[in-house]
Structure formats: structure tokens, C-alpha cells
Amino acid sequence: MSKLSSLELFRQQAYIDGNWLDADSGSSFDVSDPATGEVIGRVPDMGRMETVRAIQAADRAFASWSRKLAKERAALLKRWFELISAATDELALLMTSEQGKPLAEARGEVAYAASFVEWFAEQAKRTNGDILPTTGGDRRLLVMRQPVGVCAAITPWNFPAAMITRKLAPALAAGCTVVVKPAEQTPFTALALAVLAEQAGIPPGVINVITGDPVAIGAELTGSPTVRKLSFTGSTEVGRLLMSQCGPTLKRLSLELGGNAPFIVFDDADIDAAVEGAMASKYRNAGQTCVCANRILVQSGVYEAFAVKLADAVAKLKVGPGVVEGVNIGPLIDSAAIDKVESHIGDALANGARVMTGGMRHSLGGTFFQPTVLADVTPAMRVAREETFGPVAPLFRFDSEDEAIAMANDTEFGLAAYFYARDVGRIFRVAEALDYGMVGVNTGVMSNEVSPFGGVKQSGIGREGSIYGIDEYLEIKSVCLGGV
Numbered sequence: 109m110s111k112l113s114s115l116e117l118f119r120q121q122a123y124i125d126g127n128w129l130d131a132d133s134g135s136s137f138d139v140s141d142p143a144t145g146e147v148i149g150r151v152p153d154m155g156r157m158e159t160v161r162a163i164q165a166a167d168r169a170f171a172s173w174s175r176k177l178a179k180e181r182a183a184l185l186k187r188w189f190e191l192i193s194a195a196t197d198e199l200a201l202l203m204t205s206e207q208g209k210p211l212a213e214a215r216g217e218v219a220y221a222a223s224f225v226e227w228f229a230e231q232a233k234r235t236n237g238d239i240l241p242t243t244g245g246d247r248r249l250l251v252m253r254q255p256v257g258v259c260a261a262i263t264p265w266n267f268p269a270a271m272i273t274r275k276l277a278p279a280l281a282a283g284c285t286v287v288v289k290p291a292e293q294t295p296f297t298a299l300a301l302a303v304l305a306e307q308a309g310i311p312p313g314v315i316n317v318i319t320g321d322p323v324a325i326g327a328e329l330t331g332s333p334t335v336r337k338l339s340f341t342g343s344t345e346v347g348r349l350l351m352s353q354c355g356p357t358l359k360r361l362s363l364e365l366g367g368n369a370p371f372i373v374f375d376d377a378d379i380d381a382a383v384e385g386a387m388a389s390k391y392r393n394a395g396q397t398c399v400c401a402n403r404i405l406v407q408s409g410v411y412e413a414f415a416v417k418l419a420d421a422v423a424k425l426k427v428g429p430g431v432v433e434g435v436n437i438g439p440l441i442d443s444a445a446i447d448k449v450e451s452h453i454g455d456a457l458a459n460g461a462r463v464m465t466g467g468m469r470h471s472l473g474g475t476f477f478q479p480t481v482l483a484d485v486t487p488a489m490r491v492a493r494e495e496t497f498g499p500v501a502p503l504f505r506f507d508s509e510d511e512a513i514a515m516a517n518d519t520e521f522g523l524a525a526y527f528y529a530r531d532v533g534r535i536f537r538v539a540e541a542l543d544y545g546m547v548g549v550n551t552g553v554m555s556n557e558v559s560p561f562g563g564v565k566q567s568g569i570g571r572e573g574s575i576y577g578i579d580e581y582l583e584i585k586s587v588c589l590g591g592v
């Protein structure tokens with residue numbers, strides 16, 4: 109049935125307690141290739157009962173996994189990292205087939221995903237506690253850091269591998285066990301990662317991957333008192349809902365939600381470098397990342413020059429199926445995504461914006477869209493308020509540094525921001541004034557396993573990756589030892 113069926117890592121079953129399983133009901137749902145609309149496989153349509161069993165499996169596995177030596181957990185994670193890296197081509201093909209991104213980007217994502225597993229394999233050995241200065245001579249004060257317990261991870265379709273490893277690697281390193289629900293559009297990459305985890309020798313129940321009804325699975329994961337933490341990446345709307353569902357059991361939460369990233373180009377910027385940075389930040393994954401530049405703010409003195417150079421570069425991007433060599437922009441994930449892009453452009457044009465390049469659906473049809481640059485965009489237009497999540501760069505104009513900062517911060521979101529400038533005083537002032545969790549200065553791409561990833565305001569709670577990421581999966585226990 110599928111061109112993927114010959115791949116060793118291609119699984120059409122869910123993974124619970126070390127077993128590959130169908131849904132209790134026997135039902136399954138289709139997964140399609142967004143480049144062709146063709147069905148590439150089916151996965152089990154699981155619900156509440158299977159989720160309960162996955163949680164129970166994770167709970168049983170927690171007893172032994174959390175007691176393993178940190179060194180043993182580190183060795184298993186290291187092995188998983190090696191297997192993921194060795195399987196780069198196969199994982200990339202699975203990812204491009206279900207998600208659409210160009211193969212080169214898919215390979216890049218596999219490396220990025222693997223980097224979290226390697227990083228947290230190393231961090232597993234550094235969950236140190238403390239000994240505090242005592243308050244009395246007959247007592248000693250200790251701090252232990254211990255795993256939170258069973259964790260749930262709900263992940264989106266735009267980074268089908270990295271959003272999983274960025275949660276699972278620190279969880280496993282800390283000694284937690286996990287139930288993962290990948291996005292329904294991209295389950296095959298998640299299941300392939302589970303195959304590799306199994307091959308690496310990660311014990312049954314430590315990682316469980318369930319596919320199916322998001323509402324039913326989400327209700328069980330958030331409602332279960334056994335699940336002590338939820339880590340979610342996705343839309344702000346669903347993040348709010350899941351946070352409220354976690355209220356009754358007071359779960360720990362990590363939320364990586366929507367963004368509305370400003371990308372500011374000041375008069376003193378290196379304009380060619382700014383164009384290059386804007387291309388990388390805006391058009392990667394066809395504009396479907398939560399850290400994509402959503403609003404490009406350009407100072408009046410360089411506005412026209414920047415607009416022309418950006419439009420020239422964008423007009424050269426090659427659109428097509430991600431599996432075709434040399435393609436820069438794949439299809440959008442689905443028809444709702446393309447409708448949103450179209451409506452944002454329509455609204456901007458109706459209110460006085462001008463098309464510098466693109467602006468329409470691509471002649472390839474389906475969910476392909478022309479990479480677009482719009483000039484004369486104003487804060488009153490929808491593109492200023494909402495995440496477009498597509499290959500559209502709207503250019504806003506500003507005069508002063510203060511005006512740029514005010515425009516940049518005028519949003520309920522606070523994930524990533526970027527700016528290009530050369531004056532060192534300005535670089536510090538603006539970096540400090542931007543109300544965002546991450547700021548890229550003279551770069552359009554800043555995510556890596558070493559830097560903390562996360563947002564402020566309604567972009568989320570918590571940080572992933574980095575030396576801080578493992579803290580999200582550790583509790584602090586205070587031990588007061590008397591009678592010494």
C-alpha cells in the first residue's frame with residue numbers, strides 16, 4: 109500500500125509497554141503525504157482505555173528506571189542518540205513523507221533532534237543535589253533532586269522528531285517515564301523513534317507512544333493523578349485548554365505555544381546579512397515554525413532597499429515536493445493552513461499592502477503556496493496580530509528605536525524575536541527591552557541544544573534544552589537530618 113512499507117523503521121502500530129499494538133476497537137486512521145495528498149499509511153485510532161494502560165505501564169517502569177544509576181540511563185540515551193544519527197536518511201524520508209519539509213531540512217531536524225538526546229545523556233550524570241549551611245550544630249540540611257514521575261508529552265506536526273526528543277531526552281535522563289501522543293499528521297517519525305529506543309535497549313514502559321483521538325487521549329493524560337507532569341508543544345489555544353485540564357490534579361507544566369516573532373532591521377544593519385537572516389527565519393519549513401519571523405519591521409532609511417533585496421531572493425526559492433532535490437519550500441501541512449495564509453494576504457491587500465513577490469497559490473496546486481513578500485503592512489492588519497504559519501513576509505515600517513521596540517512588544521506572545529544592528533549600545537538596549545524568551549541578534553536561526561528554548565507571556569511556561577531543561581523533570585526534596 110505504501111512506498112514507505114519497505115523501510116525498517118516504518119510502523120503502523122502504537123507502542124505500549126514494549127509491545128506494538130492496534131487499537132482495542134481495531135480501528136485506525138489515514139496519514140497522508142501533504143505533497144501528493146496520497147495516503148502513506150494508517151495508525152491505530154486509540155482512546156481512553158489504551159491511554160490508561162500506557163500510563164500504568166509508565167508507572168510500573170518508573171520504579172526501576174528511576175532507580176537505575178544515572179550512568180546507566182546515560183549509556184542507554186547515548187546508544188539511542190547513535191541509532192537515531194545512523195538512521196538519519198530513513199528518518200528524514202519518513203518525516204518528509206508525512207510532514208512535507210524538504211529532505212535537506214528533514215535531515216537537519218534529525219541532527220537537531222539527536223542533539224538533545226546526546227546532550228541529556230550527558231546531563232543525566234549532573235543532577236547534583238546540595239548540602240546547605242546548617243541552622244543548628246546537631247542537624248544537617250540536604251537537597252536532593254529526584255524525578256517528577258510519569259510524564260505526558262503532546263507534540264505538534266511541524267517538527268515531528270525534535271519536539272519529541274526535546275521532551276523525552278530530559279525526562280528519561282532525570283529518571284522519568286513518558287507517554288507520548290504525537291500529532292495525528294506525523295505519527296510515523298514518532299513511532300520510528302520508538303523503534304530505535306527499543307533497539308537501544310530502553311526498557312518496556314519507559315517510552316510509550318499512543319496514536320488516536322487527541323481529545324480522549326488528552327483528557328486521560330491530563331486527568332490522571334498518576335501523570336505528574338505534562339509537556340505540550342502546540343497552539344496557545346490548546347495549551348490553555350490542557351493547562352485548565354491539569355488544574356484539578358495540579359500537574360507540573362511545560363508549555364511551548366504560539367509566537368508572533370518580530371524581525372527588526374535597523375538603519376545600521378548589514379542589509380545583505382539581514383536579508384539572509386530573514387530568509388532563514390521566515391521560509392524554513394515553509395514558514396511553519398513557532399519561531400518564524402512573523403512581522404518584519406524595517407527602519408525607514410533602509411526600508412525600500414531591504415524590501416527589493418528580500419523580494420529578489422524570495423523569488424528565487426524553489427517550490428515543490430520535499431523529496432525533490434533542490435526544493436526550498438515544500439507544501440503546507442493541510443488546506444486549513446493554506447486558507448489562513450490566503451486570508452491574511454487578502455486582508456492585508458484590502459487594507460493597502462502591496463505584493464513585492466508571490467501572493468498566490470502555487471501552480472503545482474494542492475497545498476503549495478508561492479513564497480510571498482508584502483510591503484506597506486500596518487499594525488491594523490491581521491498579519492500583525494496572528495501567527496500566519498506560512499511563507500509570507502509582511503514588511504512594516506518604523507522610524508525610531510523606541511517605536512520599533514513598542515511595535516515588537518505589542519503582542520500577547522513572547523517566544524522569539526530577532527534584530528539586525530551593528531551599534532553595540534543599541535544591541536544591548538534592544539536585546540534587554542524585547543519582551544521575549546529568546547532573542548537572535550544578527551542571526552535568523554538560534555535554536556540549538558545548548559541554549560534554553562521557551563517563551564514568556566502567552567507563548568508558554570518553562571524552558572527546554574540547555575542546562576536548565578532537565579529541571580523541568582526534577583523535583584527538589586529538602587532533607588533535614590537531625591541528631592548528628
Ligand code: ADP
Pocket residue numbers: 262263264265289290291292322323325326327341342343344346347349350
Ligand atoms: P497545530 O495548530 O499546530 O496543529 P495543536 O495545538 O492543534 O496545534 O496541536 C498540537 C498537538 O495537540 C497535537 O498533537 C494535537 O493532536 C494535540 N491536541 C489538539 N487538541 C487537543 C486536545 N483537545 N487535547 C489534547 N491534545 C490536543
